[in-house]
Amino acid sequence: MDISRRNFLKGSALAAGSVAVSGKPAKASADSTELRTKGLEVTTTVCPYCAVGCGMVVHTKNGKVVNIEGDTEHPINEGSLCSKGSAMFQVANNERRLTKVKYRAPKSDTWEEKSWDWTMNRIAELMKETRDRNFVKEEKIKGERYTVNRNDGMAILGGAALDNEECYLLSKFARAMGVGYLEHQARI
Ligand code: SF4
Numbered sequence: 001m002d003i004s005r006r007n008f009l010k011g012s013a014l015a016a017g018s019v020a021v022s023g024k025p026a027k028a029s030a031d032s033t034e035l036r037t038k039g040l041e042v043t044t045t046v047c048p049y050c051a052v053g054c055g056m057v058v059h060t061k062n063g064k065v066v067n068i069e070g071d072t073e074h075p076i077n078e079g080s081l082c083s084k085g086s087a088m089f090q091v092a093n094n095e096r097r098l099t100k101v102k103y104r105a106p107k108s109d110t111w112e113e114k115s116w117d118w119t120m121n122r123i124a125e126l127m128k129e130t131r132d133r134n135f136v137k138e139e140k141i142k143g144e145r146y147t148v149n150r151n152d153g154m155a156i157l158g159g160a161a162l163d164n165e166e167c168y169l170l171s172k173f174a175r176a177m178g179v180g181y182l183e184h185q186a187r188i
Helices: 005-022 027-036 088-092 116-134 164-176
Strands: 041-046 055-061 064-070 101-103 112-114 135-141 144-158 179-184
Touching (some): 064 088, 112 116
Parallel strands (some): 144 179
Antiparallel strands (some): 041 055, 055 064, 101 112
Protein backbone atom coordinates (compact mmCIF):
# COMPACT_ATOMS: atom_id res chain seq x y z
CA MET A 1 0.00 0.00 0.00
CA ASP A 2 1.18 3.47 -0.81
CA ILE A 3 1.53 5.46 2.44
CA SER A 4 1.22 9.20 2.02
CA ARG A 5 2.25 11.60 4.76
CA ARG A 6 -1.43 12.38 5.40
CA ASN A 7 -2.37 8.65 5.75
CA PHE A 8 0.60 8.06 8.03
CA LEU A 9 -0.40 10.92 10.34
CA LYS A 10 -4.03 9.73 10.30
CA GLY A 11 -2.89 6.20 11.29
CA SER A 12 -0.67 7.53 14.08
CA ALA A 13 -3.51 9.64 15.46
CA LEU A 14 -5.81 6.56 15.48
CA ALA A 15 -3.18 4.48 17.30
CA ALA A 16 -2.65 7.23 19.87
CA GLY A 17 -6.43 7.50 20.25
CA SER A 18 -6.76 3.76 20.94
CA VAL A 19 -4.11 4.03 23.69
CA ALA A 20 -5.88 7.01 25.24
CA VAL A 21 -9.25 5.16 25.27
CA SER A 22 -8.01 1.75 26.46
CA GLY A 23 -5.19 3.08 28.69
CA LYS A 24 -2.66 0.62 27.21
CA PRO A 25 -0.73 0.38 23.91
CA ALA A 26 -2.22 -1.36 20.89
CA LYS A 27 -2.03 -5.17 21.27
CA ALA A 28 0.29 -5.83 18.33
CA SER A 29 3.16 -3.67 19.61
CA ALA A 30 2.85 -5.00 23.19
CA ASP A 31 3.03 -8.61 21.90
CA SER A 32 6.05 -8.06 19.67
CA THR A 33 8.04 -6.51 22.53
CA GLU A 34 7.24 -9.45 24.75
CA LEU A 35 8.05 -12.10 22.13
CA ARG A 36 11.41 -10.72 21.04
CA THR A 37 13.31 -12.04 24.08
CA LYS A 38 10.77 -14.49 25.48
CA GLY A 39 12.28 -17.78 26.72
CA LEU A 40 15.88 -16.62 26.27
CA GLU A 41 18.56 -16.93 28.93
CA VAL A 42 19.35 -13.58 30.54
CA THR A 43 22.69 -12.50 32.03
CA THR A 44 24.10 -9.08 32.88
CA THR A 45 27.46 -7.58 32.04
CA VAL A 46 29.31 -4.25 31.87
CA CYS A 47 30.24 -2.52 28.61
CA PRO A 48 34.04 -2.85 28.16
CA TYR A 49 34.49 0.21 25.93
CA CYS A 50 34.81 3.18 28.24
CA ALA A 51 35.05 4.27 31.84
CA VAL A 52 31.33 5.09 32.14
CA GLY A 53 30.77 1.36 32.71
CA CYS A 54 27.18 1.06 31.45
CA GLY A 55 25.25 -2.06 32.46
CA MET A 56 24.00 -4.41 29.76
CA VAL A 57 21.59 -7.30 29.51
CA VAL A 58 22.66 -10.19 27.29
CA HIS A 59 20.13 -12.66 25.88
CA THR A 60 21.41 -16.04 24.76
CA LYS A 61 19.86 -19.03 23.05
CA ASN A 62 21.67 -22.38 23.10
CA GLY A 63 24.86 -20.62 24.20
CA LYS A 64 24.75 -18.06 21.37
CA VAL A 65 24.27 -14.34 21.99
CA VAL A 66 21.10 -13.21 20.21
CA ASN A 67 20.54 -9.78 21.74
CA ILE A 68 22.36 -7.19 23.87
CA GLU A 69 20.68 -4.09 25.25
CA GLY A 70 21.02 -1.52 28.05
CA ASP A 71 20.15 -2.71 31.56
CA THR A 72 17.23 -0.62 32.83
CA GLU A 73 18.06 -1.60 36.40
CA HIS A 74 21.68 -0.46 36.22
CA PRO A 75 22.23 2.74 38.27
CA ILE A 76 24.74 4.24 35.80
CA ASN A 77 22.88 4.13 32.50
CA GLU A 78 19.32 3.09 33.46
CA GLY A 79 18.90 1.25 30.16
CA SER A 80 20.55 3.72 27.77
CA LEU A 81 23.67 2.98 25.70
CA CYS A 82 25.75 5.16 23.39
CA SER A 83 26.27 4.14 19.75
CA LYS A 84 29.38 2.08 20.59
CA GLY A 85 27.64 0.19 23.39
CA SER A 86 24.57 -0.33 21.20
CA ALA A 87 26.78 -2.05 18.62
CA MET A 88 28.13 -4.56 21.16
CA PHE A 89 26.10 -7.35 19.52
CA GLN A 90 28.47 -7.13 16.55
CA VAL A 91 31.44 -7.78 18.83
CA ALA A 92 29.88 -10.95 20.21
CA ASN A 93 28.73 -12.16 16.79
CA ASN A 94 31.54 -11.52 14.42
CA GLU A 95 33.24 -14.03 12.15
CA ARG A 96 36.50 -12.07 12.50
CA ARG A 97 36.53 -12.37 16.28
CA LEU A 98 39.43 -14.46 17.60
CA THR A 99 38.28 -17.19 19.96
CA LYS A 100 41.59 -19.04 20.32
CA VAL A 101 45.05 -17.88 21.37
CA LYS A 102 47.32 -17.05 18.45
CA TYR A 103 51.05 -16.85 19.06
CA ARG A 104 53.82 -15.66 16.79
CA ALA A 105 57.28 -16.53 18.06
CA PRO A 106 60.07 -13.93 17.77
CA LYS A 107 61.36 -13.68 14.16
CA SER A 108 58.67 -16.10 12.92
CA ASP A 109 56.20 -15.17 10.17
CA THR A 110 53.56 -17.71 11.18
CA TRP A 111 50.87 -17.68 13.81
CA GLU A 112 50.45 -20.84 15.90
CA GLU A 113 47.42 -21.82 17.91
CA LYS A 114 48.21 -22.26 21.63
CA SER A 115 46.29 -23.51 24.66
CA TRP A 116 45.34 -21.17 27.51
CA ASP A 117 47.57 -23.18 29.91
CA TRP A 118 50.60 -22.67 27.70
CA THR A 119 49.75 -18.98 27.26
CA MET A 120 49.28 -18.19 30.95
CA ASN A 121 52.53 -19.96 31.86
CA ARG A 122 54.41 -18.11 29.12
CA ILE A 123 53.06 -14.73 30.29
CA ALA A 124 54.01 -15.55 33.92
CA GLU A 125 57.50 -16.61 32.79
CA LEU A 126 58.07 -13.39 30.85
CA MET A 127 56.74 -11.21 33.66
CA LYS A 128 59.06 -12.87 36.16
CA GLU A 129 62.04 -12.49 33.81
CA THR A 130 61.23 -8.82 33.17
CA ARG A 131 60.79 -8.09 36.86
CA ASP A 132 64.07 -9.77 37.83
CA ARG A 133 65.99 -8.01 35.06
CA ASN A 134 64.70 -4.55 36.00
CA PHE A 135 64.41 -4.77 39.75
CA VAL A 136 65.94 -1.86 41.66
CA LYS A 137 66.58 -2.79 45.25
CA GLU A 138 68.19 0.41 46.49
CA GLU A 139 68.52 3.96 45.32
CA LYS A 140 70.96 6.68 46.32
CA ILE A 141 69.24 9.96 47.05
CA LYS A 142 71.30 12.98 48.16
CA GLY A 143 74.17 10.72 49.20
CA GLU A 144 71.95 8.36 51.27
CA ARG A 145 71.02 4.83 50.20
CA TYR A 146 67.34 3.89 50.46
CA THR A 147 65.57 0.57 49.95
CA VAL A 148 63.04 1.06 47.12
CA ASN A 149 62.32 -2.49 45.81
CA ARG A 150 61.01 -1.04 42.52
CA ASN A 151 60.36 -2.73 39.19
CA ASP A 152 61.19 -0.17 36.50
CA GLY A 153 60.64 -2.55 33.58
CA MET A 154 56.86 -2.90 33.71
CA ALA A 155 53.70 -0.82 33.70
CA ILE A 156 50.17 -1.96 34.49
CA LEU A 157 47.05 -0.37 33.05
CA GLY A 158 43.55 -0.96 34.44
CA GLY A 159 40.51 -1.02 32.16
CA ALA A 160 37.00 0.41 32.23
CA ALA A 161 35.36 -2.97 32.57
CA LEU A 162 37.08 -3.71 35.87
CA ASP A 163 34.93 -3.38 38.96
CA ASN A 164 36.09 -2.10 42.37
CA GLU A 165 37.26 -5.48 43.58
CA GLU A 166 39.17 -6.26 40.39
CA CYS A 167 40.87 -2.84 40.54
CA TYR A 168 41.81 -3.53 44.16
CA LEU A 169 43.33 -6.92 43.26
CA LEU A 170 45.16 -5.49 40.25
CA SER A 171 46.72 -2.70 42.34
CA LYS A 172 47.76 -5.23 45.01
CA PHE A 173 49.32 -7.39 42.31
CA ALA A 174 51.14 -4.38 40.84
CA ARG A 175 52.58 -3.44 44.25
CA ALA A 176 53.66 -7.04 44.87
CA MET A 177 55.52 -6.96 41.54
CA GLY A 178 57.15 -3.65 42.52
CA VAL A 179 55.38 -1.79 39.71
CA GLY A 180 55.29 1.96 40.22
CA TYR A 181 53.80 2.81 36.82
CA LEU A 182 50.22 1.90 37.65
CA GLU A 183 47.50 3.75 35.79
CA HIS A 184 43.87 3.46 34.79
CA GLN A 185 42.51 3.85 31.29
CA ALA A 186 39.82 6.27 32.55
CA ARG A 187 42.48 8.85 33.52
CA ILE A 188 44.35 8.81 30.22
S1 SF4 B 1 27.72 2.21 26.31
FE1 SF4 B 1 29.00 3.89 25.60
S2 SF4 B 1 29.07 5.31 27.34
FE2 SF4 B 1 28.38 3.32 28.12
S3 SF4 B 1 30.28 2.29 28.81
FE3 SF4 B 1 29.87 1.62 26.70
S4 SF4 B 1 31.05 3.05 25.45
FE4 SF4 B 1 30.89 3.97 27.46
